[in-house]
Amino acid sequence: MLERIGVSVVSIESDKAIIAFRDDIDLTSFRDAVSSYEDGPQSGINPTTGRAYASTQWDILEFIEAPQMRLWGRxxxxxxxxxxxxxxxxxxxxxxxxxxxxxxxxxxxxxxxxxxxxxxxxxxxxxxxxxxxxxxxxxxxxxxxxxxxxxxxxxxxxxxxxxxxxxxxLPAQPHFDRRHARRVTERDLPTPPIPQPGGPSVCVVDSGTTSNHPLLANNIGHAEAVLTNSTTAADEHGHGTMVGGLAVFGDIRACYASGEFSSPITLFSARVLNDENRFDDETLIIHQMRRAIDVFYASPYNCRVFNISLGVNDAWLQHNNRQSLWAESLDILAREYNVCLVVSAGNHSLGVAFTADDAEEVVASYPEYLFQEECGLCEPATAAIPITVGAIATEDTIAIPVGRREDDLNRPIAEAFQPSPTTRFGPGIGGAIKPEFVGPGGNTTFQGFSSLRQVDDDPGLAVMSFSNEPTQELFAFDIGTSYAAPVVARSASLLWSHAQEQFGEEPQANLIRALLASAASVPNPTRQLLHDEHGEDGIRRACGYGLIDDDFAFDSGDRRVTLIHQGTMPLDTFAVYEVPAPLEFRHAEGHKHVTIAMAFDPPVRRRRASYLGVHMNYALIRGKSVDEIVEAYRQLSTEEREQYRESGTKPQGAFQGAFRCDLKPGPQSLQSSTLQKSHWTFSRENTDYGDSWYVVVQSQRVWAPESFVEQKFAITVTLQADEPHLYNLIQNRIRVRQQQRTRTRV
CATH class of the missing domain: 3.30.70 (Alpha-Beta Plaits)
Incomplete structure (x- = not known):
């Protein structure tokens, strides 16, 4: 319709349309016409004709704000x-x-x-x-x-x-030389040291591993074929070796650039795929998964983190409204063994193309096509308790071209730290936050010449890891969420070892998940790409809680403090935890941040209307005493049970307004997730709400069997502000409370 008034829309960017005129433009008359129709067509009766005023070609522009229009400039x-x-x-x-x-x-x-x-x-x-x-x-x-x-x-x-x-x-300037990487041999790099026994470890459940790879051999603890017709644990296809290398070293491209390969992680390999790179037809997947965990969970291996970069190619929820058997089995095993299972979100083919028309479509429709139903999570990535990992592109510069002209067009689909063009998006079952995290999964690029165009990967954009044929070349390159997951598994393993050393006892897997969430954030390029069109919900579908910063996960800092608790609580009860909020924190310059993360591992059943047998939630309350909170939540719990039985609806939580901190996302968005994280930012406190705030944690039985009376969980609260003494202030406060409790016991 716009063409009738001499204009055509040539681009729509976020919240504005860029309009190009067919002829030379004088915006004065156009603005005058728009201004006269801003309030819509003229109402009433035309005295000349005795009829209602007729519409004109300009009526379509009746709500355009003419003063905001301008020419697209240099x-x-x-x-x-x-x-x-x-x-x-x-x-x-x-x-x-x-x-x-x-x-x-x-x-x-x-x-x-x-x-x-x-x-x-x-x-x-x-x-x-x-x-x-x-x-x-x-x-x-x-x-x-x-x-x-x-x-x-x-x-x-x-x-x-x-x-x-x-x-x-300017086109991005290539810097990675694939030819040089191919020529590198074990003589060009120092032998990695053997990790200390009893340190962090990861078991990769995959196609096996190449135990004689010179850069990986010293980190391999044990490799075994598990309930498969293959008699060897060796990797005949390459996938498991690439995944294993990333689980040990993380950023292999950075290791290659520095010439140093060193890691404290021991790698275990459970080969579950046969010679055709498939599961055996005669063995249930749950038995293979259980056997793999059994073998490497037990002594002498004592592994607690398992990476499963395997999945079915289709979007599970596109054709199913229940959880899959494979995903349910992983949920059961994760809770039963108290282990961190890390699974990949899966890949799709919409981010690659091999004809000019299809390639152009990828460039023009990224990232919108990622929100299509067919780009949803694959099986078993919808599992509720395991960590699901999607992919982002960390590189947007191709490798130094070989056999291509420097004048050839080459345009990466994603910019650095935007969603990988082949990753899968959430949500999970019941709208659960899935994937929870993202890791490096590679990028694709629009390339070719003349009419021969395609969108495919490139060594400069792909994930770099180890080849399963090291006598031919040491390194391999590929894209996919398979290679994002082991980087998160590596973080989980290091964190598990660190937590066990700090606490003197084995942590809950829930605590590891919560700490990882507390240290994750959405990369700014992803937020800028998706926010205007898809909002916070779209961002969570793309990358959950974001990219993990290992430094934040392991330790607090002067201006950033993380408080933790792990334990159990009876069902249909609540618990109150004090959060120190010293004056210096509340009155610090700039924005103050509070982040809460909670993880729990409820019973699950795919044949139930609600997949989770227990729901949990939390709230942050300020300006109220413990007694006031307990009394309010006691009344709320009674009312909630009565109202829920009568109508099936739940009342709002106790305390509203300023007393209840406005954590985002709220409990409604998180209720189907077993890993929950929300954030609250404030700039000033106009009312003194006191120096003790409280986190209230609630558990609710949905259908859990009567024999299930307590729910394991872990929760973290992170305070961050521009106050250089924040850590010491909170540490001293906690020490005083501990001394007071000790005197009370005596």
């Missing part, structure tokens, strides 16, 4: 990398320097009309062309128009003024 056309070179107002352009840039032109609906803009660019570049100035690769599709252009600074400035140009940016 500043809008400067890409982020180019801006770093020439400044946001082009003040640093060097007129004589040769710039090689990627030019994106507005696509005006058809190839022919779009080609006009490309001709305009070519004419500008070729007019009085200086040495090196030329148009290299070009692409015009149904949705995109791109060109690789080399121009001097003076002509670059002219390109930035062309109406047909949407954006100009």
């Amino acid at each position: 500043d809008d056309r400067i890409g982020s990398r180019l801006q770093d070179e020439i400044g946001d107002e082009t003040q640093a352009i060097d007129d004589d320097r040769l710039y090689r840039v990627d030019v994106e032109l507005w696509h005006r609906g058809t190839v022919e009309t779009t080609r006009t803009g490309l001709r305009e660019v070519r004419q500008l570049v070729e007019h009085d062309a200086r040495d090196g100035e030329r148009v290299g690769d070009e692409f015009i599709g149904r949705l995109l128009c791109l060109a690789r252009v080399s121009v001097r600074g003076a002509k670059l400035s002219q390109l930035l003024d062309l109406d047909s140009v949407a954006e100009i940016d």
Whole structure:
């Protein structure tokens, strides 16, 4: 309809539409027309005709805010990398320097009309062309128009003024040399040291491992084939070795760059796939999973973290409304053994393409296609208690090209720290927060020449790990959530060992999950990409609680303090925990942050309407005494039970308004999740709510059997503020309370 008034929408970005006019533009008359129709068509009767006023072609614009309209200018056309070179107002352009840039032109609906803009660019570049100035690769599709252009600074400035140009940016400069990595042998790198016995460990349940890999051999504790018709634990397909290398070393690309491979982690390998890289037809998956955990949980291995980068290719919830048998079995095993199971979210094929049309569609529709139902979590990633891991792209620069021209277009689909183009999104069963975390899973890129275009991976964008054929080459490259999961498993293993050493006893797996959540955050590029269109819910579907920062998980700091508790509580009860909130924290400069994370491992049953047999939630209360809180929640518990029996609805929790801190996401968004995390930020405290706040934790029996009377759980509370003495203030406060309790006992 907009074409009837001489305009066409050529791009919609977040919350605004970019409108291109067919002819030269004088916005004055257009704004006047819009302004006169801002309140809608004229009402009433036309005295001349005796009828209602007729509509006009401008009525479609009746709600546009004309004063906010402006032309797309040269500043809008400067890409982020180019801006770093020439400044946001082009003040640093060097007129004589040769710039090689990627030019994106507005696509005006058809190839022919779009080609006009490309001709305009070519004419500008070729007019009085200086040495090196030329148009290299070009692409015009149904949705995109791109060109690789080399121009001097003076002509670059002219390109930035062309109406047909949407954006100009410098291509990312390749730095990773795949050819060099292929030539590296074990003689070029020092032998990794053998880890100390009794230290952190990870068991990779996969296709086996390559025990003679020179960079991995010293870290392998034991490898075994588990209930499979294969007689060897060796990795014949490569997947398990890549996963195992990442579980041990984490960022192998960084290790390669530094020339140092050293890790305290011992790797165990349970091969569960047969020679065809499939599960055996005659053995139940739950038996293979149980056997793998049995073997490596017991002495002498004593492993507590298991990585399962396996899954079915389809989105489970697209065709099923119940939990899968495989996922249910992992939930049962995780609770029964008190272990951390880490599973990959799965991959799909919408992020790769091998024809020009399909490749263009990937570029144009990223990240929207990731929200399609067919990109939902695969089986068993919907499991409630295991940790599910999605993938982000950590690289957006291709490897140094081999056999390609420097003028060829090459455009990574995702920017660094945006969702990987092939990752799967949540939610889980009942809207559970899944995946809980993300890790490096690689990226894809739009590449090729002429009409031969595709979207595929590249060694510079892929995850780097170990090859299962080390005599041929040491390293392998691939993309997928399979390689994000072991990085999280590695963090869980290190944290488990650290917690056991600190507490002098074995921690709950719940505590490890809660601590990992407390140390995770959503990368800013992902938030900026998804927030305007999909909000916080869309961000959680993409990456849950985010990317884990190991430094935050392991220790508190001067300005960041994490309080922890693990234990059990009877069902249909509540517990109150004090949170010190010293004056210095509440009155610190800037924003103050409170983060709460809680994990529990309820009984599950896929044949129940509610998959979880127990629900838990928490609230942060301030400005009330313990007695007031206990009394309010006692009354609430009685009312809740009565009302729930009568109507099936639940009343709101005790205390509202300022007394109940506004944690986000709230309990409704978290009720189906066994790992819950929420956050509250405040800048000032206008009312003195006291220096003791309280976390109230509730448990509720949904259908758990009568024999199940207590629920294990762990909770962490993290306080963060620009107060250099925050750690000491809270530590001293806790010591005083402990001394008071000791005197009371005496």
